[in-house]
Amino acid sequence: MPTPTDQPDHPVVTRFAPSPTGDLHVGGARTALFCWAYARGREGAFVLRIEDTDRKRSSAGAAREAMRDLAWLGLDWDQGPDPAGGERGDHGPYFQSERLPIYETHLERLLEADRAYHAFDTAEELDAKRAAARAQKVAYRYDRAGLEVPRAERLARAAAGEPHVIRFRTPDRPVVITDAVLGEATLPAGEVDDFIIRKADGFPTYHFAVVVDDALMGCSWVFRAQEHFNNTAKHLLLQEALGFDHPTYAHFPLIMNPDGSKMSKRDKDKAVRAEVRQRGIEAPPPDSIDPGTFSAWLSDKKAQLDHDDLVRLAAALDVQLPEINVRDFRRSGYLPEVLCNFLALNGWSPGDDLEKFDNAFLARSFELGRVQKTAARFDRDKLLAFNLDAIQAMSPEAFLDRVRAHGERYHPDFLARLGDRQFELLVESSRERSKTLDELFRTNHWLLEDDERLAWPVTKPVRKAMFKGEPTGLSLLAEVRALLEGTEPFESGHLETALGAWAAEHCEGNLGRIAQPLRIAVTGGPVSPPIFDTLEMLGRERVLRRLDRCLESLSATEEAG
RNA sequence: GGCCCCAUCGUCUAGUCAGGUCCAGGACACCAGGUUUUCAUCCUGGGAACAGGGGUUCGAAUCCCCUUGGGGUCACCA
Numbered sequence: 356m357p358t359p360t361d362q363p364d365h366p367v368v369t370r371f372a373p374s375p376t377g378d379l380h381v382g383g384a385r386t387a388l389f390c391w392a393y394a395r396g397r398e399g400a401f402v403l404r405i406e407d408t409d410r411k412r413s414s415a416g417a418a419r420e421a422m423r424d425l426a427w428l429g430l431d432w433d434q435g436p437d438p439a440g441g442e443r444g445d446h447g448p449y450f451q452s453e454r455l456p457i458y459e460t461h462l463e464r465l466l467e468a469d470r471a472y473h474a475f476d477t478a479e480e481l482d483a484k485r486a487a488a489r490a491q492k493v494a495y496r497y498d499r500a501g502l503e504v505p506r507a508e509r510l511a512r513a514a515a516g517e518p519h520v521i522r523f524r525t526p527d528r529p530v531v532i533t534d535a536v537l538g539e540a541t542l543p544a545g546e547v548d549d550f551i552i553r554k555a556d557g558f559p560t561y562h563f564a565v566v567v568d569d570a571l572m573g574c575s576w577v578f579r580a581q582e583h584f585n586n587t588a589k590h591l592l593l594q595e596a597l598g599f600d601h602p603t604y605a606h607f608p609l610i611m612n613p614d615g616s617k618m619s620k621r622d623k624d625k626a627v628r629a630e631v632r633q634r635g636i637e638a639p640p641p642d643s644i645d646p647g648t649f650s651a652w653l654s655d656k657k658a659q660l661d662h663d664d665l666v667r668l669a670a671a672l673d674v675q676l677p678e679i680n681v682r683d684f685r686r687s688g689y690l691p692e693v694l695c696n697f698l699a700l701n702g703w704s705p706g707d708d709l710e711k712f713d714n715a716f717l718a719r720s721f722e723l724g725r726v727q728k729t730a731a732r733f734d735r736d737k738l739l740a741f742n743l744d745a746i747q748a749m750s751p752e753a754f755l756d757r758v759r760a761h762g763e764r765y766h767p768d769f770l771a772r773l774g775d776r777q778f779e780l781l782v783e784s785s786r787e788r789s790k791t792l793d794e795l796f797r798t799n800h801w802l803l804e805d806d807e808r809l810a811w812p813v814t815k816p817v818r819k820a821m822f823k824g825e826p827t828g829l830s831l832l833a834e835v836r837a838l839l840e841g842t843e844p845f846e847s848g849h850l851e852t853a854l855g856a857w858a859a860e861h862c863e864g865n866l867g868r869i870a871q872p873l874r875i876a877v878t879g880g881p882v883s884p885p886i887f888d889t890l891e892m893l894g895r896e897r898v899l900r901r902l903d904r905c906l907e908s909l910s911a912t913e914e915a916g
Numbered sequence: 917g918g919c920c921c922c923a924u925c926g927u928c929u930a931g932u933c934a935g936g937u938c939c940a941g942g943a944c945a946c947c948a949g950g951u952u953u954u955c956a957u958c959c960u961g962g963g964a965a966c967a968g969g970g971g972u973u974c975g976a977a978u979c980c981c982c983u984u985g986g987g988g989u990c991a992c993c994a
Contacts, residue, residue, distance in 0.1 A: 372994090373994090374993075374994045376993080376994080406994065408993090408994080409993055409994070411993095412993075412994090478992070481991090481992085485990095485991085488990090489917090492917040493917070493918060494917075494918040494919070494989090494990050495990060495991095496918095496990080520992055532920090534921095537920095537921065537922085538921095540920055540921065541920090542919070542920065543919070543920095545919095546918090546919055546920085546990090548990090550991095551991085551992055553992085554992040555992055556992075558992090560992070560993085560994090561993070561994045562994095565994090580988095581921075581922095581988060582987095582988055582989075582994090583989095583994085584920070584921070584988065584989080585919080585920060585921095585988075585989050585990080586989085586994090588920095606921090606988095608922085608987090609987070609988075611987085613926095613927075615986075615987085617987095697928090700928060700943095701928065701929095702928095704928085704929055704930070706929095706930065706931090707930075707942095708929090708930060708941070708942040708943080709930095709942090710928085710929080710942080710943060710944095711943095724933085727928095727929080728921075728922055728923090729921095729922055729923065729986085729987085730922080730986080730987055730988090731927090731928065731929090732927060732928080733927090733928090734926095734927050734928060734944065734945080736927085736944060736945055737927070737928065737944040737945075738944090739944090740943085740944055741943095741944085743956090743957080747957080785956095787956075787958095788955065788957060789956085790956080790957095794956095798955085816954080820954090854953095858953090865953090866953050867952090867954080868953090869953085870953035870954075871953065871954060873953090874953080874954060875954090880954095881954055881955080882954055882955045882956090883954070883955080884954095884955090885953070885954085886953055886954080887953090889954095
């Protein structure tokens with residue numbers, strides 16, 4: 356049973372087959388990206404199949420979201436569900452839950468040939484055996500208890516409707532797996548047991564469905580994550596029993612957290628929990644999440660907040676959630692083309708010290724021989740640097756469009772409170788300091804703050820800018836007020852000229868002496884876009900009001916201590 | 917624990933398959949300077965790795981073995 360590593364006569368058909376049990380994980384996204392690239396680079400076809408054989412955990416919503424995420428990444432498929440309705444391709448349906456009769460046909464063949472059998476073990480019996488194996492520190496393998504029931508009886512009991520599963524009768528011999536990236540591996544005989552191929556609820560298991568579908572859909576190349584490597588033996592055996600050709604397998608290295616742990620949705624919960632614990636928080640911040648939910652979560656270390664609550668709580672605590680799923684990266688303001696580029700670099704590289712490229716290049720250049728065998732640790736800092744570079748390379752117009760689209764999706768309230776010109780100015784002045792599309796929404800709350808409620812907490816940089824030096828920033832502020840009142844028009848360029856001249860006279864030409872106190876006065880803190888833009892965004896009236904209140908507030912502070 | 921796989925800077929990686937041009941290259945991060953009205957950017961420079969031990973060979977990051985370390989898997993989940 357040779358597994359072909361090269362199939363010159365086969366058209367290239369790859370597939371991505373997510374299980375719609377939650378958001379699309381970045382690891383899954385990378386698998387999809389590589390599958391897509393391989394097909395696109397070889398005039399092949401890319402199939403999307405939804406593996407929803409787990410009735411309890413699958414949802415149509417998750418499948419829709421996965422398709423939306425793939426589309427966002429720029430990955431299109433030739434065959435599979437069509438998000439607009441219906442499906443593309445001739446080998447559908449592409450939801451496994453709709454293919455039950457097909458699986459039954461092939462199951463029947465196995466049953467008839469006695470290559471599979473009905474088994475009536477209860478879940479409790481199996482659990483007990485597993486626990487026993489664990490206690491003895493040996494690997495659990497199904498003991499074929501089901502085969503002790505004579506075949507005729509098995510058939511009769513199944514026909515009578517007794518609950519059962521169907522198991523594959525695994526041949527007792529070693530299995531050689533040939534993998535296009537890992538090479539050859541031999542699993543010794545007995546390593547693969549009589550695994551279940553149809554569950555008690557009548558649905559096929561992953562192993563059975565994947566083998567049948569890959570064969571029927573003509574998928575000649577199976578790419579997936581390394582966690583599936585050992586499963587390949589089961590699939591190879593099933594293909595033989597069913598008389599199917601073996602596809603070429605390639606297993607990609609896993610993508611791990613920076614600390615080497617598995618990247619999982621739990622990490623987000625952990626990040627928030629760690630922050631809550633570290634700050635000793637005992638009740639949720641006002642307007643975040645339900646106090647009952649919060650305390651139940653806090654008191655149970657194993658509990659996980661649902662995603663929306665987590666996002667709300669993280670926002671209230673100003674905690675950055677680690678991005679795990681594609682939609683997390685989207686929400687954080689990463690560019691899809693950058694995410695693809697970076698994801699491709701985790702596990703593959705084109706060589707020649709080249710690391711910036713687009714999906715078209717990836718499609719042209721991707722080859723299995725250059726795929727890494729070792730797990731990669733996901734470095735968000737480097738991703739961020741890539742995202743920054745891409746943003747800096749964008750035209751101001753393109754950046755404006757993309758930030759606006761991002762804002763409409765994730766910060767509609769922010770957008771609604773700004774005038775067009777105000778928003779454009781904010782975006783323009785933020786571009787060269789933006790690492791993500793989301794950053795300017797997070798760091799410019801001063802713009803939305805009510806003038807009458809703005810406060811000036813005296814932090815170290817504030818003290819330095821306002822109270823130190825001779826004259827102090829605070830006194831310079833009082834002097835510059837008249838200038839601001841008279842500058843016409845109240846616009847960035849004019850303000851720059853006027854304040855520049857004023858600084859030459861009053862600050863020995865050192866603009867910083869007045870810029871920083873001004874920034875603090877009008878924003879409440881030491882960080883904002885360039886000062887002239889900051890002033891224009893606010894407008895004269897608000898600038899003066901904030902200035903007056905600041906003078907009042909900080910003069911009192913200065914006198915007090 | 918059984919079985920399978922893997923191993924180059926802190927991280928992603930080039931170089932490995934066809935041994936010499938590699939006292940190991942790039943990027944991110946880091947450190948030190950510099951530019952800058954804050955922050956961020958930007959510029960210059962720097963430290964930083966072939967896991968260890970045996971072989972094979974004139975010659976090993978590259979081939980072989982062992983040790984160590986890491987990962988995967990052992991579900992009526994995929």
